[in-house]
Structures are given as C-alpha cells and as structure tokens.
Amino acid sequence: TWTLYAGPVHGSIYASGVGTVSTGATFHTATSTSTLIIPSTMIYIAPVGYSGLDSFTVRINDGISIDSTKIIVTINPLAKSSPIAGCC
Secondary structure, three states: OEEEEEOOOOOEEEEOOOEEEOOOOEEOOOEEOOOOEEOOOEEEEOOOOOOEEEEEEEEEEOOOOEEEEEEEEEEOOOOOOOOOOOOO
C-alpha cells in the first residue's frame, strides 16, 4: 500500500474515486514497470497560477518492508498568450 506521509505545501493530492485527500490517506492500487511503481490513483494538482517547486512524501508498505520517498514536482508557468492580430 501507499500512504500519503507528508502532503504538498502548495498543491493537493487527488485520489480517483475519493477526491482530495490529506496526510495519512492510503492508496491500494499501483502500476508497476520494471523500474517504477506508481500509485495509479494518486494525482498531484497545482493551485491555479502557481509555478515553482512542490513536494510530498509517500510511504510504501509491501507487507514485509516499509520505505518512504519524497516526490518533487516542478510546475512550469503557463506561456503568456498574445492577442490575435486582425481580429474583429
């Protein structure tokens, strides 16, 4: 299982079928590749207008061992739009 051990400072974590979750929430679904295990029901959502770094920590428990990892998220600013020339 995956547990949200320390929530993000700026954004929020969303779980499919649950909604926004707080520290201590447990996720039971994960997708595994040969090198990665990704909690497939966990989604990071940045606040509107925010750009910069954010992070959160998850704790992983396979029933034998427990470990944690810090996930760092980089939120890039949106490109500024230009007015459309020749319009109206």
